[in-house]
Amino acid sequence: MRRARHAGRTFAWQMLICICFLAIWQWGYALHDRLPWLVPDLLDPYFISRPSDIFEHFLILSCLKSKLGVFNGWFNGEFARCMARSENNLWIATAVTLKNTFFGFVTGVSSGFAAGLVLGRSDKLSAIFQPFITAVNSIPRIALAPIIVLAFGIGDTSKVVTSWIVVVFLVFFNTFEGARSIDEGFINAARLLGASEWQITRTVVIPSTMAWVFASLTPAISFALIGVIVGEFIGAERGIGRLIIESEARAEASGMMVAVVVLMLVGVALSALIWRLQAYLLRWQQHNLAE
Amino acid sequence: MSVQALHAPEVDAPPDARRIDVRGLCKTFQLAGTAIEAVRDVSFNVRRGEFVALLGPSGSGKSTVLNMIATLLKPTSGQILIDGVPVIHGRATPNVGYVFQRDTLFPWRTVADNIGYGLELAGVPVAERKDRVNACLKQAGLEGFGNAYPSALSGGMRQRAALMRTLVVEPQVLLMDEPFGALDTHTKIDMHDVLLRIWEREQQTVLFVTHDLGEALTLADRIILFSARPGRIKESFEVDFARPRNAVKIRETPRYAELFQLIWHSLGEEFIKGRKP
Numbered sequence: 343m344r345r346a347r348h349a350g351r352t353f354a355w356q357m358l359i360c361i362c363f364l365a366i367w368q369w370g371y372a373l374h375d376r377l378p379w380l381v382p383d384l385l386d387p388y389f390i391s392r393p394s395d396i397f398e399h400f401l402i403l404s405c406l407k408s409k410l411g412v413f414n415g416w417f418n419g420e421f422a423r424c425m426a427r428s429e430n431n432l433w434i435a436t437a438v439t440l441k442n443t444f445f446g447f448v449t450g451v452s453s454g455f456a457a458g459l460v461l462g463r464s465d466k467l468s469a470i471f472q473p474f475i476t477a478v479n480s481i482p483r484i485a486l487a488p489i490i491v492l493a494f495g496i497g498d499t500s501k502v503v504t505s506w507i508v509v510v511f512l513v514f515f516n517t518f519e520g521a522r523s524i525d526e527g528f529i530n531a532a533r534l535l536g537a538s539e540w541q542i543t544r545t546v547v548i549p550s551t552m553a554w555v556f557a558s559l560t561p562a563i564s565f566a567l568i569g570v571i572v573g574e575f576i577g578a579e580r581g582i583g584r585l586i587i588e589s590e591a592r593a594e595a596s597g598m599m600v601a602v603v604v605l606m607l608v609g610v611a612l613s614a615l616i617w618r619l620q621a622y623l624l625r626w627q628q629h630n631l632a633e
Numbered sequence: 634m635s636v637q638a639l640h641a642p643e644v645d646a647p648p649d650a651r652r653i654d655v656r657g658l659c660k661t662f663q664l665a666g667t668a669i670e671a672v673r674d675v676s677f678n679v680r681r682g683e684f685v686a687l688l689g690p691s692g693s694g695k696s697t698v699l700n701m702i703a704t705l706l707k708p709t710s711g712q713i714l715i716d717g718v719p720v721i722h723g724r725a726t727p728n729v730g731y732v733f734q735r736d737t738l739f740p741w742r743t744v745a746d747n748i749g750y751g752l753e754l755a756g757v758p759v760a761e762r763k764d765r766v767n768a769c770l771k772q773a774g775l776e777g778f779g780n781a782y783p784s785a786l787s788g789g790m791r792q793r794a795a796l797m798r799t800l801v802v803e804p805q806v807l808l809m810d811e812p813f814g815a816l817d818t819h820t821k822i823d824m825h826d827v828l829l830r831i832w833e834r835e836q837q838t839v840l841f842v843t844h845d846l847g848e849a850l851t852l853a854d855r856i857i858l859f860s861a862r863p864g865r866i867k868e869s870f871e872v873d874f875a876r877p878r879n880a881v882k883i884r885e886t887p888r889y890a891e892l893f894q895l896i897w898h899s900l901g902e903e904f905i906k907g908r909k910p
């Protein structure tokens with residue numbers, strides 16, 4: 343009961359903050375002439391657009407409305423024609439960016455995880471690779487993006503590679519730490535119950551590093567998205583990053599903002615997905631908190 | 634029978650009756666450049682179906698001896714045979730079960746999945762596994778907790794679950810390292826009864842490490858007393874209480890008090906020695 347009321351109040355506050363934020367964004371600049379000391383120049387819609395313009399632009403970029411402001415009918419084929427005409431409409435851009443993010447994330451997580459496990463469980467290998475890993479890790483990986491685009495072209499591959507390279511280290515280090523810190527007691531218990539090396543890896547090493555791996559996955563998904571967007575900034579034909587660059591070239595703040603809002607929504611959705619997966623796979627950790 | 638007659642000399646069982654046979658076992662640890670002699674020339678054997686307690690003060694090398702027998706540690710010198718076959722360091726000996734001093738239940742598995750772990754490794758089909766796990770849960774008084782995670786259990790329940798995880802694969806030799814060391818006195822005595830019932834039925838060969846004399850007297854057929862570090866065998870006592878035993882009643886007999894006093898004195902000397910650097 344009390345908790346429910348508490349949650350309700352929290353939600354009310356959150357709504358209030360959202361509404362204030364949007365209202366200031368939408369109408370705040372109108373006060374600029376009268377109260378110049380209160381309203382900074384930055385609130386100029388020329389720079390940051392305004393919610394109504396962003397929504398309008400969203401409809402145009404997603405082919406729901408024509409450039410003249412008329413709604414595209416679903417049945418007269420106007421929507422389909424627009425989709426076919428603009429090769430980087432919002433739908434395609436989002437799909438392309440999502441796809442590249444997904445591949446960057448999956449390859450980054452799986453290779454980082456595998457490398458972390460192998461090195462984390464082997465003192466010999468980790469001693470050999472230690473200096474190289476430290477060296478490579480000190481490079482700001484995003485600085486490699488132009489080289490990657492140069493090497494892999496402006497197609498999707500370069501975006502996946504950029505994304506992979508920012509994700510892989512993050513996951514690697516967490517998995518490595520996790521594998522190092524496994525309680526030897528668990529491994530001994532498993533071994534004395536007759537577990538083979540592979541069974542130990544599968545039933546002890548992997549489950550006990552899971553908490554560490556998951557700690558890296560939420561940042562990893564953001565990093566994957568960042569990698570793809572930066573790759574698209576540098577050179578791409580499609581994608582949300584490309585959309586931002588195009589709008590910037592036309593000094594169209596609302597177009598950029600549409601892209602940013604879409605990225606935010608994508609980021610939130612992907613994080614939520616990870617949370618659900620984590621809540622399921624690490625349910626043993628939540629257990630004593632439930633009740 | 635007089636108390637003195639109970640001092641059993643290190644009588645060797647005939648070779649084919651020896652389940653655990655330890656000869657001239659030594660272990661020296663290297664710790665930051667200094668050598669720590671933990672175990673010095675320990676020899677004993679345990680007969681098939683015998684329950685032997687290794688008793689000694691803290692730091693006397695009991696765990697070290699047990700871990701060498703369990704293949705977790707490599708002896709500096711000496712020989713360990715189980716059923717006449719030398720054990721190999723790092724390779725689990727079949728039919729030997731181990732119960733840890735510390736709680737090592739897997740926190741990411743439910744109680745039932747923890748208990749069924751050994752069966753799972755051995756590829757026992759799901760249906761049979763379920764039956765055997767349920768039987769174990771019942772035996773350990775853990776019915777209804779199968780789907781709980783270990784974190785939701787009390788210390789005594791966890792230790793029962795850990796015991797069952799080892800017993801479910803029906804080992805013939807049981808190595809136990811102060812399995813009830815962390816429990817309060819009453820829970821401990823409950824656990825003694827659980828263990829006694831199981832042992833009376835299955836007649837495993839048990840080597841039970843403890844520093845609790847009462848526990849050793851309640852459970853064991855024979856007590857091997859370790860000296861303070863470096864661990865050596867100081868004395869050995871036969872414990873002749875009739876079986877089946879009752880963990881509570883046995884403590885109230887005059888015989889128990891008599892034995893307790895006898896061994897207590899000898900053990901006390903070692904505790905005092907162990908305290909000195």
Ligand SMILES: Nc1ncnc2c1ncn2[C@@H]1O[C@H](COP(=O)(O)OP(=O)(O)OP(=O)(O)O)[C@@H](O)[C@H]1O
Nearest residue numbers: 662664669671690691692693694695696697844862
């Ligand atoms: N890995 C190790 N490295 C260095 N020294 C060790 C190691 N393990 C044990 N020792 C030393 O060996 C001695 C015996 O330790 P052991 O754990 O066998 O004692 P114990 O009789 O089991 O004591 P307790 O009743 O407290 O468990 C101790 O003095 C300890 O310091």
Ligand SMILES: [Mg+2]
Nearest residue numbers: 695696697734
């Ligand atoms: Mg010990």
